[in-house]
Amino acid sequence: MPSCHCGSGRPFNSCCAPYISGAEVAPTAETLMRSRYSAYVEQAIDYLGETLHPGHKADWDRDATRRWAADAEWLGLEIVATEAGQPGDKEGWVEFIASFNEQDAPKRHHERSRFQFQDGRWYYVDGDVPKPQTLRHETPRVGRNDPCPCGSGKKYKKCCGA
Numbered sequence: 001m002p003s004c005h006c007g008s009g010r011p012f013n014s015c016c017a018p019y020i021s022g023a024e025v026a027p028t029a030e031t032l033m034r035s036r037y038s039a040y041v042e043q044a045i046d047y048l049g050e051t052l053h054p055g056h057k058a059d060w061d062r063d064a065t066r067r068w069a070a071d072a073e074w075l076g077l078e079i080v081a082t083e084a085g086q087p088g089d090k091e092g093w094v095e096f097i098a099s100f101n102e103q104d105a106p107k108r109h110h111e112r113s114r115f116q117f118q119d120g121r122w123y124y125v126d127g128d129v130p131k132p133q134t135l136r137h138e139t140p141r142v143g144r145n146d147p148c149p150c151g152s153g154k155k156y157k158k159c160c161g162a
Contacts, residue, residue: 005041006034007077020047025122029085029092029115032122034077037098041074053116053123073101080110090117095130 004015016038018024019031026032032051039047045066052060078097085092095112113127142149148159 004034005038005074005077007079008034012038020044022047022050025120026051027087027122029089029113029117029122030079030082030094032115032124033079033094033096033113036124037074037077037096040069040072040098043069045069051122051124053118053125056125071102075099075101075106085115085122091115092117092122 001011001013004010004012004017006016008015016035019026019035020039020042026035036048036051039045039051043066045062048065048069049057049060049062076099078099080095080097081093082095083093085094092115093112094115096110098109098111100107100109110129111127112130114125115122116125117123142156142161144155144157144161146156148154148156148161150160152159
């Protein structure tokens with residue numbers, strides 16, 4: 001039995017398939033996120049539309065979604081972080097990275113998705129691209145008149161800082 005596309009390590013038939021088929025409703029925002037990824041792999045476009053928040057369906061392009069699902073070679077899903085989205089919550093967020101090949105080029109879709117619980121089920125509302133974290137240097141900066149860190153014995157401004 002093949003493993004689920006969502007990366008859970010469980011068999012597809014006992015992981016995302018029951019949600020995609022409509023036999024079960026995803027109990028958490030993360031479960032819905034995982035099943036939506038599997039739906040892209042399986043090209044289950046109806047499920048992607050059904051799990052889209054009713055207030056956002058007017059913006060959805062079914063044909064573009066179908067083309068993306070069909071044209072991409074889906075390589076894997078990584079859940080980066082989850083916030084809320086458990087049974088009893090009204091809202092939740094899942095940050096993920098979906099890896100895929102498109103036109104023989106490797107690509108990654110990194111998104112922080114928002115989900116809402118309404119009428120007894122979770123819905124995908126929208127998502128945004130997380131801002132990259134600012135990297136700070138651990139070592140102090142070299143001043144213009146400091147000795148050059150390359151070991152030449154010259155001042156930085158006359159050596160590597162020139």
